[in-house]
Amino acid sequence: xxxxxxxxxxxxxxCEKVSTExxxxxxxxxxxxxxxNPVSCTPSAGYRTGWGxxxxxxxxxxxxxxxxxxxxxxxxxxxxxxxxxxxxxxxxFPDYSPDYQEHINKSIDSITxxxxxxxxxxxxxxxxxxxxxxxxxxxxxxxxxxxxxxxSNGMNARFxxxxxxxxxxxxxxxxxxxxxxxxxxxxxxxxxxxEDVLEMILLPxxxxxxxxxxxxxxxxxxxxxxxxxxxLQAVRAGVSGNLLIxxxxxxxxxxxxxxxxxxxxxxxxxxxxxxxxxxxxxxxxIPTSDKTLFENGVFTGFLHDLNSAAQLETESTGSSGRNLxxxxxxxxxxxxxxxxxxGSSNTLAETGSGILVTSILSAGGSNAVSGSFTFDCGRVxxxxxxxxxxxxxxxxxxxxxYDALSNISVLGSKQFRVKSDLLPFVSISNISVR
Amino acid sequence: MQKYREIAEKVxxxxxxxxxxxxxxxxxRTTVTQAGLSSMNTGPIEQFTGTxxxxxxxxxxxxxxxxxxxxxxxxxxAAALAIQxxxxxxxxxxxxxxxxxxxxxxxxxxxxxxxxxxxKAFLCRHYCDLxxxxxxxxxxxVTYDEIIRDKVIVNSTGTSIREIENLxxxxxxxxxxxxLISSNEFALRGSFDRFKDKERQITQIGKELQSRKTTTISxxxxxxxxxxxxxxxxxxxxxxxxxxxxxxxxxxxAIAKMLRIGSRVxxxxxxxxxxxxxxxxxxxxxxxxxxxxxxxxxxxxxxxxSSWLHTMSTAAKYKTNPTGNARISDRGGIPxxxxxxxxxxxxxxxLEKLKIHLDNGLYMxxxxxxxxxxxxxxxxxxxxxxxxxxxxxxxxxPMVISxxxxxxxxxxxxxxxxxxxxxxxxGCSRFGSKTIPVTYGGPHILISEIQVN
Numbered sequence: 001x002x003x004x005x006x007x008x009x010x011x012x013x014x015c016e017k018v019s020t021e022x023x024x025x026x027x028x029x030x031x032x033x034x035x036x037n038p039v040s041c042t043p044s045a046g047y048r049t050g051w052g053x054x055x056x057x058x059x060x061x062x063x064x065x066x067x068x069x070x071x072x073x074x075x076x077x078x079x080x081x082x083x084x085x086x087x088x089x090x091x092x093f094p095d096y097s098p099d100y101q102e103h104i105n106k107s108i109d110s111i112t113x114x115x116x117x118x119x120x121x122x123x124x125x126x127x128x129x130x131x132x133x134x135x136x137x138x139x140x141x142x143x144x145x146x147x148x149x150x151x152s153n154g155m156n157a158r159f160x161x162x163x164x165x166x167x168x169x170x171x172x173x174x175x176x177x178x179x180x181x182x183x184x185x186x187x188x189x190x191x192x193x194x195e196d197v198l199e200m201i202l203l204p205x206x207x208x209x210x211x212x213x214x215x216x217x218x219x220x221x222x223x224x225x226x227x228x229x230x231x232l233q234a235v236r237a238g239v240s241g242n243l244l245i246x247x248x249x250x251x252x253x254x255x256x257x258x259x260x261x262x263x264x265x266x267x268x269x270x271x272x273x274x275x276x277x278x279x280x281x282x283x284x285x286i287p288t289s290d291k292t293l294f295e296n297g298v299f300t301g302f303l304h305d306l307n308s309a310a311q312l313e314t315e316s317t318g319s320s321g322r323n324l325x326x327x328x329x330x331x332x333x334x335x336x337x338x339x340x341x342x343g344s345s346n347t348l349a350e351t352g353s354g355i356l357v358t359s360i361l362s363a364g365g366s367n368a369v370s371g372s373f374t375f376d377c378g379r380v381x382x383x384x385x386x387x388x389x390x391x392x393x394x395x396x397x398x399x400x401x402y403d404a405l406s407n408i409s410v411l412g413s414k415q416f417r418v419k420s421d422l423l424p425f426v427s428i429s430n431i432s433v434r
Numbered sequence: 435m436q437k438y439r440e441i442a443e444k445v446x447x448x449x450x451x452x453x454x455x456x457x458x459x460x461x462x463r464t465t466v467t468q469a470g471l472s473s474m475n476t477g478p479i480e481q482f483t484g485t486x487x488x489x490x491x492x493x494x495x496x497x498x499x500x501x502x503x504x505x506x507x508x509x510x511x512a513a514a515l516a517i518q519x520x521x522x523x524x525x526x527x528x529x530x531x532x533x534x535x536x537x538x539x540x541x542x543x544x545x546x547x548x549x550x551x552x553x554k555a556f557l558c559r560h561y562c563d564l565x566x567x568x569x570x571x572x573x574x575x576v577t578y579d580e581i582i583r584d585k586v587i588v589n590s591t592g593t594s595i596r597e598i599e600n601l602x603x604x605x606x607x608x609x610x611x612x613x614l615i616s617s618n619e620f621a622l623r624g625s626f627d628r629f630k631d632k633e634r635q636i637t638q639i640g641k642e643l644q645s646r647k648t649t650t651i652s653x654x655x656x657x658x659x660x661x662x663x664x665x666x667x668x669x670x671x672x673x674x675x676x677x678x679x680x681x682x683x684x685x686x687x688a689i690a691k692m693l694r695i696g697s698r699v700x701x702x703x704x705x706x707x708x709x710x711x712x713x714x715x716x717x718x719x720x721x722x723x724x725x726x727x728x729x730x731x732x733x734x735x736x737x738x739x740s741s742w743l744h745t746m747s748t749a750a751k752y753k754t755n756p757t758g759n760a761r762i763s764d765r766g767g768i769p770x771x772x773x774x775x776x777x778x779x780x781x782x783x784x785l786e787k788l789k790i791h792l793d794n795g796l797y798m799x800x801x802x803x804x805x806x807x808x809x810x811x812x813x814x815x816x817x818x819x820x821x822x823x824x825x826x827x828x829x830x831x832p833m834v835i836s837x838x839x840x841x842x843x844x845x846x847x848x849x850x851x852x853x854x855x856x857x858x859x860x861g862c863s864r865f866g867s868k869t870i871p872v873t874y875g876g877p878h879i880l881i882s883e884i885q886v887n
Contacts (some may be wrong), residue, residue, distance in 0.1 A: 038685050047502055173686070178809045
């Protein structure tokens with residue numbers, strides 16, 4: 001028996017006389033990492049271990065968690081205290097273990113501090129060839145996480161996942177101010193494809209120096225995959241069964257109806273190969289499955305965990321997610337947007353003229369529930385006939401995400417990884433630009 | 435933690451590294467949310483983490499551990515990583531004098547950690563009820579967050595310090611139908627008592643939100659404005675403060691040249707400090723995460739750069755002293771040069787006089803969100819009021835201010851006499867780093883011209 005399962009079982013024993021049902025989740029994380037910047041390169045390694053406890057007591061659910069020093073009796077006491085203020089328990093924990101065959105990809109074992117150092121030096125060399133004043137900072141962390149879910153009804157499940165989290169930041173002083181770009185992504189088997197990193201990180205660093213004043217109004221806007229992922233946050237929130245229960249989901253009663261542009265197929269893929277958020281079962285131990293959220297723009301259904309499913313008298317979709325010691329909620333995992341099979345890889349050329357948004361600095365004032373958004377984009381690029389002509393600072397986009405995603409004019413033909421998602425460039429008509 | 439501190443001291447005596455450090459951190463985070471009639475709480479989620487950091491022949495390396503019995507092994511692992519490292523050597527850090535001391539938050543009132551969860555939950559519900567009653571329609575939400583941090587830093591110079599921080603915040607949020615939002619945060623360090631007796635302020639928040647209902651739109655363009663102390667603080671922290679964090683400048687020599695000591699970044703009335711010794715505020719610290727004592731650092735004096743914010747390493751690079759601004763944002767992370775309590779110093783002009791100079795401009799109050807893109811910033815303002823002949827006239831729909839920070843600081847015409855500090859437990863983030871508690875503020879300031887959208 002794995003050491004983690006023994007610890008989990010001991011915590012469950014401590015709950016026996018004080019709870020109706022109990023569930024334990026555990027995370028063990030072994031990692032190596034490198035922090036890289038123009039001045040230094042620092043290697044690190046380490047491990048983290050944490051346990052979360054959820055229990056039902058007097059018909060209410062309580063939660064608690066600990067990282068590092070684990071005291072199972074303290075954990076139980078805190079969870080009892082949490083039950084007093086917790087929500088009602090409307091469901092039972094599963095009484096079966098997920099059927100899961102572990103296939104560990106061992107390729108992560110070949111990644112070493114030296115190989116990551118070489119990778120980052122090569123990336124820096126390529127960037128310096130483009131502009132000698134570019135300054136690259138990066139952090140790459142790789143390792144294997146193990147997840148455990150056990151409950152007092154007999155569930156006992158564990159899986160291992162390799163994960164490589166990378167972030168890159170580039171700065172450049174220019175005549176019109178300082179330029180900065182950032183790009184984060186997570187993979188599971190290999191270091192990020194260098195060409196993709198270069199394309200994403202260099203995109204906002206366009207060296208055009210012409211400031212083009214642009215009149216406010218409706219415009220064609222091309223979102224880079226990084227910016228597109230921010231736009232999709234409202235959709236991530238909107239498909240949650242919890243929002244439906246609260247009565248605030250804009251997708252209520254829209255199942256089977258055309259909600260978004262016919263060119264958009266959005267999926268939640270917890271079984272995606274090389275997906276950083278992939279998992280064979282969710283944080284309640286329910287088996288996951290790939291789901292299409294919008295098929296050619298038609299909304300297909302909500303995501304549920306055990307609680308939201310019980311409240312709506314339906315089944316969990318295996319979408320429970322939570323941080324250690326927190327209450328469960330339905331969440332998306334790896335979001336993918338199908339790329340165009342007929343479009344070209346040059347979304348700007350296909351769009352013709354408009355504004356290119358490479359990052360969204362702030363979504364302050366946006367409402368993920370209703371889908372209304374106000375995005376401060378900082379510097380955006382003005383393009384005509386597919387070519388960037390100049391920049392525009394202080395750009396603010398506003399509108400409603402669902403309206404915007406109904407007005408897709410061009411979808412890119414290539415997906416890029418953004419955090420754990422796979423997204424193409426997208427061109428949207430008539431976005432309000434100030 | 436005291437016994438783990440003693441173990442760390444013993445382990446340290448065996449280190450043969452040029453410099454070695456053990457950092458232990460125990461945190462407990464509790465969250466209570468009251469949204470209408472629904473309540474939810476999380477935690478306390480406790481976390482213990484330790485990090486061994488060494489420098490050998492100019493090369494840094496670190497090893498993170500989860501249990502104190504791994505301390506000795508962690509030191510060996512970090513040393514092995516440093517010896518194997520192929521990175522170029524860096525300059526040896528400036529080490530502050532050895533210090534052995536302990537500081538525990540103790541005020542006249544009751545520390546946050548001693549207050550039972552039910553009392554925190556009750557206060558959230560009480561305030562949420564009051565806020566809900568003060569708005570005719572819409573939703574009210576009160577969220578209480580608490581982080582108790584117990585940190586120990588032991589290093590090979592003989593330093594052994596321990597600091598216990600009680601950090602708490604209460605976020606009061608009301609949303610009217612149509613999306614008009616009021617969001618107010620009280621953040622503190624120390625006693626729970628300071629969250630009490632806020633009834634009058636809570637009711638006022640609701641009333642003011644009701645009075646802001648408007649559909650009047652002010653035309654975008656360059657405007658003369660007054661910013662309230664919260665917006666001044668946000669401008670100082672987000673748009674300026676991050677630029678003088680020396681590790682950022684170390685990686686960007688061209689920008690460091692632009693922001694060299696003595697260069698002008700603001701008008702004569704602009705003076706900015708970072709003061710980590712304001713112990714009642716969440717950004718404060720007695721010692722930073724390298725064990726350097728906290729201090730007051732004058733960043734801008736009469737519009738000119740006076741100093742940057744330093745860690746031990748950046749201080750060595752720039753041949754100065756560490757300023758006590760090394761902060762860790764994530765377990766096992768590298769100390770970064772980060773702000774603590776950063777504010778613009780106040781002037782002598784009362785707000786009423788500033789309004790007269792504003793003439794027919796805009797009065798801006800509160801912060802909804804915002805971000806910086808290096809020296810450019812944009813800030814979504816919560817409340818905007820037109821001012822006619824120096825008198826507040828009518829509310830207009832919330833707007834966004836943006837620009838280049840040095841242009842804005844140079845166009846500050848006058849500063850008020852009403853310094854006010856705000857803060858947040860999760861108020862400061864940098865790309866790739868997690869949030870840290872900070873305090874920010876300033877007086878009302880009059881700006882001759884700023885882009886308003």
